[in-house]
Structure formats: structure tokens, C-alpha cells
Amino acid sequence: xxxxxxxxxxxxxxxxxxxxxxxxxxxxxxxxxxxxxxxxxxxxxxxxxxxxxxxxxxxxxxxxxxxxxxxxxxxxxxxxxxxxxxxxxxxxxxxxxxxxxxxxxxxxxxxxxxxxxxxxxxxxxxxxxxxxxxxxxxxxxxxxxxxxxxxxxxxxxxxxxxxxxxxxxxxxxxxxxxxxxxxxxxxxxxxxxxxxxxxxxxxxxxxxxxxxxxxxxxxxxxxxxxxxxxxxxxxxxxxxxxxxxxxxxxxxxxxxxxxxxxxxxxxxxxxxxxxxxxxxxxxxxxxxxxxxxxxxxxxxxxxxxxxxxxxxxxxxxxxxxxxxxxxxxxxxxxxxxxxxxxxxxxxxxxxxxxxxxxxxxxxxxxxxxxxxxxxxxxxxxxxxxxxxxxxxxxxxxxxxxxxxxxxxxxxxxxxxxxxxxxxxxxxxxxxxxxxxxxxxxxxxxxxxxxxxxxxxxxxxxx
Numbered sequence: 001x002x003x004x005x006x007x008x009x010x011x012x013x014x015x016x017x018x019x020x021x022x023x024x025x026x027x028x029x030x031x032x033x034x035x036x037x038x039x040x041x042x043x044x045x046x047x048x049x050x051x052x053x054x055x056x057x058x059x060x061x062x063x064x065x066x067x068x069x070x071x072x073x074x075x076x077x078x079x080x081x082x083x084x085x086x087x088x089x090x091x092x093x094x095x096x097x098x099x100x101x102x103x104x105x106x107x108x109x110x111x112x113x114x115x116x117x118x119x120x121x122x123x124x125x126x127x128x129x130x131x132x133x134x135x136x137x138x139x140x141x142x143x144x145x146x147x148x149x150x151x152x153x154x155x156x157x158x159x160x161x162x163x164x165x166x167x168x169x170x171x172x173x174x175x176x177x178x179x180x181x182x183x184x185x186x187x188x189x190x191x192x193x194x195x196x197x198x199x200x201x202x203x204x205x206x207x208x209x210x211x212x213x214x215x216x217x218x219x220x221x222x223x224x225x226x227x228x229x230x231x232x233x234x235x236x237x238x239x240x241x242x243x244x245x246x247x248x249x250x251x252x253x254x255x256x257x258x259x260x261x262x263x264x265x266x267x268x269x270x271x272x273x274x275x276x277x278x279x280x281x282x283x284x285x286x287x288x289x290x291x292x293x294x295x296x297x298x299x300x301x302x303x304x305x306x307x308x309x310x311x312x313x314x315x316x317x318x319x320x321x322x323x324x325x326x327x328x329x330x331x332x333x334x335x336x337x338x339x340x341x342x343x344x345x346x347x348x349x350x351x352x353x354x355x356x357x358x359x360x361x362x363x364x365x366x367x368x369x370x371x372x373x374x375x376x377x378x379x380x381x382x383x384x385x386x387x388x389x390x391x392x393x394x395x396x397x398x399x400x401x402x403x404x405x406x407x408x409x410x411x412x413x414x415x416x417x418x419x420x421x422x423x424x425x426x427x428x429x430x431x432x433x434x435x436x437x438x439x440x441x442x443x444x445x446x447x448x449x450x451x452x453x454x455x456x457x458x459x460x461x462x
Contacts, residue, residue, distance in 0.1 A: 014168035016235035025176065029183035032079075039081035039180070043072060043088060047095065054099045057107065060166065064173040066096050066153075067445065070438040071177035074215045079184055087141050089437040093149045100156050109159040113449040116401040117155025124151055124394045127387035131358040139360025143375065143382065146434030147394065153444035154401075162450045168231040170445060171222050175233055178219040178247075181212065185250055210432050213259025216251040218438065220244055221263045221424055224292070225270065225417055245295050252303040255314045258431030262424060267292060270420035273412040281412075338378060338431070344371040345381035349388065356388035379429035379439070398443070402426065405447060414450065421446035 017025070032038040046065045053061040073089030075081075085091065128148065223244050226233050232240045251260050271285040304311040344366045348357055357365050362385040363373045376382030383391025402422040409415045425443035434440065 014165045014172060014231045016232050017172075019234065019236050019239070022234050022239070025179055026183060029180040030187070032180055033184045033187045036079045036081045037083075039072075039076050039079055040083045042177075043076060043081075043084055043092075046072065046092065050092075050096055050099055054103060057103065059100055059103050062096055062099055062103075063160075064170055066093070066441055067170040067174040068177055069093065069096075070218065070436055070441050071174065071181060071215050073436050074211050075177050075181045075184065078181065078212055087145075090141060090145045090149065093153070093437055093440065094145075097149060097152045097156065104156070104159060110161050112158035114158050114401070114405070114447070115155075116397065116447075117151050117153070117158060120151045120394050120397045120401075121155060123390055123397060124148065124387070125390075127355050127390035128359075130355045131387075134358045134361070136360055142360065143386065143434075144359035146437060146440055147379065147383065149437065150398075150434075150440040150443055151394070153440055154447055157444050157447040157449070160448050162448055164229065164450060164452060165231075167445075167448065167450045168226060168229055171226055172233060174441075174445075175219055175222045175226075178215060178222075181215060182219075182246065182250060185212065189253075209254040209256040210259065211436055213251050213254040213256035214262070214428055214432055214436070214438060215259075216247050216254070217259040217263035218424065218442070219247045220251070221266050221270075221420060223247075224267055224288075225420065228270065228274075228288075228413065229417070241291075241295070244292070245299060248296055248299040249303060252300060252311060253307075255311065257315055258428075262427045262431070264293075264296070265427060266420040266423040269423045270416040273415040273419070277412045340371050341366075341374060341377055342381045344369045345376060345378070345385040348385035349392075352385070352388060354388045356384070356386040356391060359386050362386050375433075377431065377433055379433045382433060399426065402443075402446070411452065418446045 032042070046068065050062050050065050053059055069089050069092050073092075076084040076088055077086055124147065128144070223233055223240050227237075227240055233243070234240055248260070268289070271289050275282045275285045300311065345362060347369050348362055348365050356362075360375075362382060363375045365385070366373050376385070380395040383395050387394075406415050406419045406422065409418055421442050425439040425446065428442075429439045432438075
């Protein structure tokens with residue numbers, strides 16, 4: 001984007017962590033894994049920080065807390081931290097968006113860089129209002145609140161003006177609790193020799209593998225982006241690569257495919273624009289891409305060997321039934337039943353095209369179409385069945401805005417970064433819906449106007 005001299009007066013440098021600081025972070029994560037009440041304390045700190053930031057009229061820390069909230073949410077769920085509700089991430093975004101809205105009302109703000117959030121909020125609103133008559137608190141929080149928060153955050157990003165340092169600092173905050181997740185899974189997973197590896201997702205310390213793998217995959221992408229932007233998470237660069245390898249190792253052990261496929265696609269999307277810049281950039285990004293995928297291949301081979309080829313069977317979409325030839329392999333079995341769910345969402349939409357069947361009501365409706373009454377696993381198909389043409393319009397608008405915003409960036413590096421974050425957010429909704437606030441937060445971060453200062457532009461690859 002064009003340079004606009006409207007940054008914060010004080011530059012908040014995104015400094016890489018020193019090794020001793022990283023060691024302290026790991027020790028804190030160990031303490032939280034031993035005493036899960038400390039994770040509740042961390043969440044209390046996030047809420048207090050957000051309120052204090054509003055009182056001080058400085059919302060930078062609010063955005064940093066927003067960035068950290070997806071991994072904090074899953075870390076709390078997998079540890080079953082006391083006094084922390086399962087939907088804490090969505091509850092926190094209610095507070096954060098309220099604080100940002102109030103801040104904008106009492107302060108002079110920048111001219112909106114885009115109006116996509118406001119437009120999509122108006123598109124989504126009719127189906128929300130109509131279905132208030134059948135409001136069910138639990139279903140609405142679980143199914144509908146995430147998308148409402150996404151479009152609200154998108155409208156708030158339009159008046160932000162960040163420099164690269166602030167953006168990278170937000171990504172660093174997003175990665176902090178992922179260290180906690182890594183430590184927790186390491187401490188709570190049994191000795192690998194004692195694990196009975198099967199063809200279902202597992203090995204996450206006793207919690208839902210899809211959500212855990214999703215955030216481990218987010219960690220891989222965050223570390224890669226920070227290295228591409230020359231602001232690595234840890235100043236000792238080899239440690240960043242070791243962290244990526246360990247995230248891959250733990251992510252593959254979950255047997256959850258979506259959490260690993262999505263960051264792989266996002267990394268490719270990030271590197272493509274840079275590879276097209278010039279010969280030097282092509283060589284740099286090609287070497288990085290090759291290094292990452294060689295690492296991924298070696299880790300895959302190791303985990304597959306540990307699991308007696310069960311990892312390979314899992315990624316091929318096999319089940320115990322298909323291997324025993326008691327069940328025919330199909331796209332539905334390969335996608336763990338998601339094909340039937342999406343198909344039933346489409347049939348529900350055709351029968352209820354205007355406003356859908358109501359937020360959270362698609363599950364019970366599936367009985368009529370010969371499908372088990374399971375909740376939606378794909379957000380865009382859920383919006384079709386539960387919110388009709390208004391949900392469809394919102395979904396199309398989110399896809400169109402992401403594409404247009406990437407093209408609007410002038411630096412190839414930044415096209416790659418925004419494209420990668422949009423890819424992460426959108427593809428996550430295709431395998432994990434909006435069980436967490438991951439999609440909302442990283443879609444919003446991708447849409448924030450980030451500017452290079454004049455002295456920095458010359459150092460970046462155009």
C-alpha cells in the first residue's frame with residue numbers, strides 16, 4: 001500500500017527473544033502445565049490488560065491480546081483450566097471489540113482504508129435479527145458468534161494504521177501461548193512406546209486433536225512469517241527451525257490432517273509472490289520452501305515409522321473398516337464425514353433459501369436428509385443452511401475481499417504475508433468451522449493496513 005505518515009509516534013520494535021528469555025518462557029509454560037490454575041491467571045491478565053489499555057487510551061495492547069487469544073483459548077481447553085469457560089476466546093472478543101469501538105468513538109480515527117466490514121455486517125444482520133425469535137444462547141455462541149465477531153473485527157481494522165514492527169509484535173504475542181501448548185502436550189502425552197496408535201486423531205494430552213493441530217499449524221506459519229520479515233521469534237535462528245520441526249512432529253502425532261495441510265498451503269501462498277520478484281528473491285524463497293518441505297518430509301517419515309504406518313494410512317484417508325475391506329472407501333470416509341455434512345447443509349439451504357433454519361439449528365435438521373444430527377464442520381456451508389442467502393452473501397464477500405486486499409498490496413512480500421494469513425483463516429473454517437476464534441483473529445490481522453516507512457522500503461524486496 002502507499003506510504004501514509006500516520007504511524008504511532010513511538011516505534012515499538014518487534015525485538016527477537018534472547019535465548020534466556022525463551023528459557024524463562026518455557027519454564028513458565030511448565031509451571032502452567034503443572035498447575036493449570038495459572039492458565040486462568042493468564043486469562044485474567046489478558047482481560048485486565050484490555051481494560052487498562054482502554055483506560056490509558058492506547059489500544060495496542062488490546063490488539064496484542066486479540067492476537068494471543070486463539071492459542072490461549074485452546075491451551076485453556078486442552079488443560080481444562082479451572083474457572084475458564086470453553087468459549088473464553090469468543091467471550092474475550094466481545095470485550096475487545098467493545099473496547100475498540102468505544103475507543104474509536106472518543107478519539108479521532110483514520111479514514112477507513114476499506115468498508116468491507118461494515119458492508120458485510122449489514123449483509124449478515126437480517127438473518128441475525130430474524131432468528132432472534134428462536135435464540136438459543138449455547139447454539140448462538142457455538143455457531144454464530146464467531147462470524148459476527150469476524151465482520152466486526154474487519155470493520156475495526158479499516159481505521160488502523162500499523163507499521164511492520166507493530167505487526168510483527170502482534171505475531172510474536174500470537175505465538176507465546178503456542179509454546180505453552182507445546183509444553184503441555186509434551187508433558188501430558190505418554191511415553192511413545194506405550195501409545196496404541198490408531199487411525200483416529202489423538203496424542204494431544206487428552207483434548208480434541210483438530211483444534212490442537214490447528215494451533216500448532218498456526219505456530220508453523222507464524223514462525224515462518226517472522227523469519228521472512230527478518231524479525232525471527234528467537235534471535236538464535238537455528239532455534240526457530242527446531243521449533244518448526246517440533247511443531248510438525250507434535251502436529252503430525254495428532255493425526256489431524258487439516259491442522260497440517262492448511263499451514264503447508266499458506267506457506268506456499270506466502271512464498272509465491274516473492275519468488276516472482278527477481279532471480280535473487282526466487283532463489284531465496286525456493287531454498288526456504290525446499291528446506292521447510294524437506295523438514296516436513298523427514299518428520300513425516302519419522303512419525304510414520306513410530307506409528308507403524310498408521311500416519312500414512314490416516315493421510316490417505318483410510319479407516320480400520322477400509323483396511324479390513326469391511327467398508328468401502330469414499331470421499332465421505334476420507335473427509336471424516338464432512339462430505340455428508342456439507343451435502344445436507346446444501347439441501348437445507350435449498351429448502352430454506354432466504355433466512356435458513358436459524359443459527360445452530362442445522363444439526364437437528366439433518367435427520368430429514370438421512371444424516372446424523374451433528375453440528376456443521378464447515379463454516380461457509382453452515383452459513384448457507386442456517387442463515388440462507390444472507391450467510392451466502394457474507395461468505396462470498398469475505399472471499400472477494402481477501403482476494404482484492406492481497407492484490408491491493410504493492411510489495412510482493414506483503415502480498416505473500418496477507419495472502420498466507422487469509423489462506424490460514426479461510427481454510428481453517430473448512431475443516432474446523434469456527435470452533436475457536438482462530439479464523440476471526442487471523443483474518444482480521446491480514447486485513448490491517450500495514451505500511452513500510454520510507455527508510456524501510458528500500459530494504460525490502462519490491
